[in-house]
Every structure is written in C-alpha cells, then in structure tokens.
Amino acid sequence: MPAWLQLMIDSFWPLLRAGLVFTVPLTLLSFAGGLVLAFVVALIRLFGPAPLVALVRFYVWLIRGTPLLVQLFVIFYGLPSVGIVLDPLPAALIGFTLNVGAYNSEVIRGAIESIPKGQWEAAYSLSMTRGQAMRRTVLPQAARVAVPPLANSFISLVKDTSLAAVLTVPEIFQAAQRIAAVTYEPLILYVEAAIIYLIFSSALSAAQVRLERRFGQHAVFSEGNR
Amino acid sequence: MISLTQIDKFFGGNHVLDKVDVAIAEGSVTALIGPSGSGKSTLLRCVNLLEIPESGTLRLGEETMQFEPRRRPDRDAIQRVRKQTGMVFQNFQLFPHQTVIDNVMEGLVTVQKWPRPRARERARELLAKVGMQDKADAWPLNLSGGQQQRVAIARALAPSPRVLLCDEPTSALDPGLAAEVVDVLKQLAGEGMTMLMATHDLRLAAAISREAVFLQNGRVVESGASADLFSRPRDPRTAAFISTLTQ
Numbered sequence: 001m002p003a004w005l006q007l008m009i010d011s012f013w014p015l016l017r018a019g020l021v022f023t024v025p026l027t028l029l030s031f032a033g034g035l036v037l038a039f040v041v042a043l044i045r046l047f048g049p050a051p052l053v054a055l056v057r058f059y060v061w062l063i064r065g066t067p068l069l070v071q072l073f074v075i076f077y078g079l080p081s082v083g084i085v086l087d088p089l090p091a092a093l094i095g096f097t098l099n100v101g102a103y104n105s106e107v108i109r110g111a112i113e114s115i116p117k118g119q120w121e122a123a124y125s126l127s128m129t130r131g132q133a134m135r136r137t138v139l140p141q142a143a144r145v146a147v148p149p150l151a152n153s154f155i156s157l158v159k160d161t162s163l164a165a166v167l168t169v170p171e172i173f174q175a176a177q178r179i180a181a182v183t184y185e186p187l188i189l190y191v192e193a194a195i196i197y198l199i200f201s202s203a204l205s206a207a208q209v210r211l212e213r214r215f216g217q218h219a220v221f222s223e224g225n226r
Numbered sequence: 227m228i229s230l231t232q233i234d235k236f237f238g239g240n241h242v243l244d245k246v247d248v249a250i251a252e253g254s255v256t257a258l259i260g261p262s263g264s265g266k267s268t269l270l271r272c273v274n275l276l277e278i279p280e281s282g283t284l285r286l287g288e289e290t291m292q293f294e295p296r297r298r299p300d301r302d303a304i305q306r307v308r309k310q311t312g313m314v315f316q317n318f319q320l321f322p323h324q325t326v327i328d329n330v331m332e333g334l335v336t337v338q339k340w341p342r343p344r345a346r347e348r349a350r351e352l353l354a355k356v357g358m359q360d361k362a363d364a365w366p367l368n369l370s371g372g373q374q375q376r377v378a379i380a381r382a383l384a385p386s387p388r389v390l391l392c393d394e395p396t397s398a399l400d401p402g403l404a405a406e407v408v409d410v411l412k413q414l415a416g417e418g419m420t421m422l423m424a425t426h427d428l429r430l431a432a433a434i435s436r437e438a439v440f441l442q443n444g445r446v447v448e449s450g451a452s453a454d455l456f457s458r459p460r461d462p463r464t465a466a467f468i469s470t471l472t473q
Contacts (some may be wrong), residue, residue, distance in 0.1 A: 001364040118319045121276055125313035126333035127305055127386065136336050138321045218323050 004188050011179050011189060015196050018175035022089075024199070026161050030093050031154055034100020041105035046112060054177070063102035069163055071095050076167045092164040096157060104125070104153055110222065111146035112138060144215035151208035155201045172196055227253060227390055228273070228420070232292075233270055233282035235444075242268050243279065244444040250422055252388075255415045257426040257452060261467060265444040266424040270391050273422065274311040275304050287388055305384050309337075312382030316323035316394035318374040320366035326377050327362040329352065333385045346386075352380040356410050372403030376410055382413075390414070395444035396430050408433055425435065428471040432456055440464045 041056045048056070063071070074089040086094070115138045123133035162173035168177075176193035180186045228250050235243035240267045251254045258266040271277040273284065279293045287310050291299055320329050330349035334340040340348075353359045356376040366374055375395060382390060395411065396404035408430050415421060415434040425431050431438060431452060438452035440461070448461045459465040 003261075014289075018308075086408075116319075118315060118317060120323070122315065122319035122321070124276060125274055125311070125315075125382070126307065127308040127337045128333075133334055136332065137321055141321075144323070216324075218367060 004185070007183060007185055007213040008192050011176075011183075012190060014179065015172055015175050015192060018170055019172045019196055019200065022164075022169055022171035023158065026089070026164060026169070027154075027158050030096035030098055030161075033093070033155055034157075034186075035104060035150075037097060038104035038108050041101060042108035042112065045105065045109050046216060059098075060102045060105060060209065063096050063098055066162060068095070068099055069166070071099065072163055072167055075190060088164070088167045088169045092161070092167050092169050094155060096161065096164075099160075100153065101174030107146055107149045107153065108142070111142035114145050115141050142217075144212075147208065147212050147215055150197055151204065151211070154208075155204050158200050158204065159197055162193075227285065228287075228422070229283075229285045230269070230272065230284075231283040233269070233272060233279045233284075235272065235277060235279045236264075243272070243442060246441070246444070246446055250389075250420065250447065252420050253418045253421075254437055255421040255423070255435045256437040256439060257431035258422065258439050258441060259426060259428075259431060260447075261426070263443075264441040266391050267443050269441065270422060270424045270454055272315055273389070273391055275299070276307050276313075276370050280410035281470040284343070301466070309385065310384065311350045312387035314375065314378050314382050314390065314392045314395045316397050316473050318366075318371070318378045318398070320374055320378055320381070322366050325362070326358065326366060326369070328365050329366065329377060330380045330384050332396075333381065338385060349380070352383055353377070355383075355413075357406075362461055364408075369469050370403060371399045372406045375399065375403075375407045380416075383419075389420045389422060392421060392425070394425055394427075395423065396427045399411070404430070414425075426471060428456065428468070440467065442467070 041060065042051050044056045072092065073097045075095050076086060076088065079086065083128040119137055119141065120133055123137040128136065161171055164171050165174040165177060168174070172193050180189040183189070229360055230248045233243050233246040234241070246265070246269060248256070248258075248269065260266045260267060268277055271288070272279050278298060280295045281293050283293070284291045284307065285308055289303070289307050289310070291303060291307060293299070321332065323334065327349050330336045331342070332354055334345035334348060335342060343351060350359060350362065353362055356379055358373060358376050358380065361369060361373065361377070362377045366377065369377065392411065396407050399407060404427065411421070411423075411430070412434045421434075422434070423431075427439065437449070438455040439447040439449040440455065440459075440463075442463055447458060448455060448464045455464065456468060
C-alpha cells in the first residue's frame with residue numbers, strides 16, 4: 001500500500017471524529033438557534049413596531065456587511081478586552097448563530113411576503129385570527145418557498161464552521177492542520193478534510209430533496225399551470 | 227336584516243364609497259352591479275371587515291358597528307361580525323397546501339374548534355351539496371376553476387354563516403365553468419341562503435338575485451327589484467351600464 005494511502009486511512013477516523021464531535025453539533029446548534037433568531041427577526045420586520053424594526057435592520061446590516069472571520073475574531077479575541085471572555089466553542093456558536101439569523105431572516109421574510117394577500121384574506125374570511133392565519137395558512141406555504149434557500153444556507157454553514165479552527169475549536173479542519181503539522185503532508189490531509197466536508201454536505205443535499213418533496217406534494221402535478 | 231348605512235371609505239385621496247346605504251333582507255339575494263372601480267367589491271368587503279370604512283354603520287344580526295375615521299374597531303367585535311359571514315373570492319383562494327376536504331374543514335377545526343370527525347362529516351355533506359364529494363382528497367391545484375370555486379363555496383358555508391358574500395364569483399371562469407357555479411349558487415338561493423354578491427355577470431345576477439343595487443363612482447345610483455332594474459332601469463346611467471352588458 002502506498003504511504004499516502006496509509007496516511008489517509010490512519011487519519012480518516014481522527015478527522016471524521018472531529019467532524020462528529022465538533023463540526024456536526026456546532027452546525028446543528030447554530031443553525032437551530034439561528035433559525036429561531038431569523039424567524040423572530042422576520043416577524044419583527046413584518047409586524048413589529050418601528051423602533052424594533054430599526055434595531056433588527058441594523059443587526060442584519062451589520063452582520064451581512066462584515067466578514068464572518070472578522071466577527072469571530074471580535075467575539076473571541078476582541079471581547080476579552082472589555083471583560084467578556086468566552087471559551088472557543090461558545091464563541092463560535094454565538095458567531096455562527098448571529099450569522100445564520102441575519103441571512104435567513106431575509107429568506108423567511110421573503111417567503112412569508114411571497115404568499116398572496118388573498119390567502120390571508122381567505123383565512124380572515126373564515127374568522128381566523130392573525131396568529132391562526134399565519135400558522136395554518138401562510139407558514140406552511142412559506143415553508144415550501146423557504147426550504148431551498150435555507151438548505152443552501154445550511155450547507156454553507158457546514159463549510160463555514162471550518163473557520164472555528166482559528167478560534168482553536170478542534171473541528172475537522174483543525175484536526176487536519178494538527179496532523180499535517182506532524183506528518184508534513186499538507187496536501188494529503190487537506191484533501192482528506194475536503195472529502196469529509198463533501199460527505200457531510202452531500203448527505204444534507206439528499207435530505208433537502210426529501211424535505212422539498214414533502215412540502216411540495218400538493219403541487220406535484222401542477223407546477224406548469226401556476 | 228343586514229344593513230350598511232352612510233358608509234364612507236377612502237383609499238388615499240380616493241373616495242371609493244360615498245355615503246352608501248344598502249339593506250338586505252334575510253333570505254334574499256342581492257346583486258351589487260356596476261362598472262370596474264364603482265366600489266362594489268369594496269362595499270362587499272366592508273361587510274366582513276376586510277376593509278374598515280371610515281364612517282357609517284354596519285348592522286349584522288345582533289351586532290351594530292359604528293365606524294369612525296382613524297379608529298379601528300376592536301378585534302373581538304371584528305370577529306363577532308366575521309363569524310356571521312362567509313366569503314367566496316373571484317380567484318377562489320383555496321388553501322393550496324390542504325386537500326379539498328381539509329379546506330372545507332379548516333374554519334370548523336381551527337376557528338370553531340370542532341373535533342375533526344364531526345367537521346369531516348359536515349365537510350362531506352357540503353361537498354356533496356356542491357357536487358364535489360368525489361374530489362374530497364384531491365389537491366386544489368389539480369381541479370378546474372369551476373370545481374375550485376364550488377369547493378370555495380362549501381368552505382365558506384361550513385361555519386353556517388348568516389350571509390354569504392360573493393365577490394365576482396364567476397369572473398375568472400369561462401362560460402361553461404361559470405354555469406356550474408351559477409347552478410350551485412342558484413340552489414343555495416332556493417334554499418333561502420342570504421347572499422350579497424358583487425358581479426358584472428348579468429346572467430348570474432338575473433338568475434338568482436331578487437334585489438339589485440347599481441353603483442357608480444362609489445355611489446348608489448339605483449336599487450330595487452332586480453327584474454325591474456335590469457329590464458326597466460329608471461336612471462339613464464343604469465340603462466347605459468345594462469346595455470353595455472347585454473350587447
């Protein structure tokens with residue numbers, strides 16, 4: 001067996017393990033938290049009082065206008081200067097959650113706004129309250145619109161979590177860096193890290209297809225005549 | 227008795243309803259006719275408060291609602307009025323993510339908190355009434371326009387409204403499909419359902435309405451028995467409008 005293949009096999013488990021123990025939980029937790037945040041921000045943008053709307057617009061503007069890497073540095077290396085010291089993992093979680101929240105608030109707002117006004121009126125004409133109309137009529141339809149861009153953002157996030165390496169979180173990329181440093185085989189290790197990211201994101205793409213099918217079942221035969 | 231008295235409604239600077247008075251008797255069908263932009267749809271939407279008038283009075287059953295500029299009636303009062311109404315829209319507005327029967331059950335289950343089996347039973351009866359029982363499990367987007375509108379009528383009737391509001395119920399349909407919707411509405415009229423409908427389908431209006439109101443530029447020009455209004459209009463503006471429809 002060639003030495004490079006042996007090295008790949010030997011390092012596969014440490015990298016996969018770093019993925020399962022750090023990358024996956026970091027991705028899932030920050031995406032879940034980010035979605036909740038995104039939903040709240042979207043509702044405020046749509047229905048909130050003016051001062052709150054201004055506040056969340058500022059938040060979205062700030063996060064979308066600055067690099068994720070810089071945000072992570074500010075949270076982890078910057079905040080200790082004002083007495084806020086965070087461990088690497090919570091710092092990364094906060095950074096990614098804020099990011100997911102900002103980007104996806106626009107996705108969710110757009111999806112809700114894409115549902116025709118007539119659907120709200122039909123719900124109101126049945127005496128539904130605004131909350132009932134939202135829950136029963138608008139959100140299920142908006143979910144279908146939002147799934148593809150949300151899945152996009154989710155897959156991006158899996159890869160973005162590699163930035164947590166610079167906060168010393170021992171996720172996939174950090175593990176690859178450490179092994180490369182002692183074996184002097186950067187090409188092999190970084191290609192292997194890339195392969196593991198590919199495995200994770202391909203699994204997510206497959207899940208996306210199933211999710212879209214579930215939300216789109218009512219329109220399977222009629223896409224053409226909408 | 228359902229009455230709208232001295233109703234004023236503005237959209238921006240547009241005076242879309244100008245001191246409109248309309249009264250309809252329970253068990254009767256009233257057609258609101260008039261050219262596009264005459265305010266007939268807006269007037270209809272004032273009855274279930276999808277539009278809130280700036281001034282005037284709405285009486286519906288035991289509810290009386292007095293409108294004032296810049297004061298939105300409280301939510302409970304709006305709900306009490308809406309619960310007495312059902313609405314059929316020009317573009318059907320069925321919920322595309324729910325099957326036909328779920329659409330009809332929606333108001334009963336979500337608003338009136340009926341148990342699902344009981345709601346399903348009533349929904350089946352209503353679908354049979356509009357001739358759609360065979361499509362109970364179909365998706366709305368797979369139905370023709372006429373079928374969708376019949377389901378929409380069943381959905382509007384499910385909570386047993388005091389009045390059925392129909393906003394151009396046949397305007398999005400070609401004549402063959404419109405006819406099946408007219409048949410259903412005619413049957414309801416025969417059963418004594420109180421209906422108020424905005425339409426410029428004179429065939430529909432003539433077939434089922436006993437009373438008619440002609441609106442132009444947000445004002446009531448003429449109202450009375452529809453047989454008289456359609457065949458012997460008193461006002462020249464009504465006559466001119468009727469003649470454009472029958473050409």
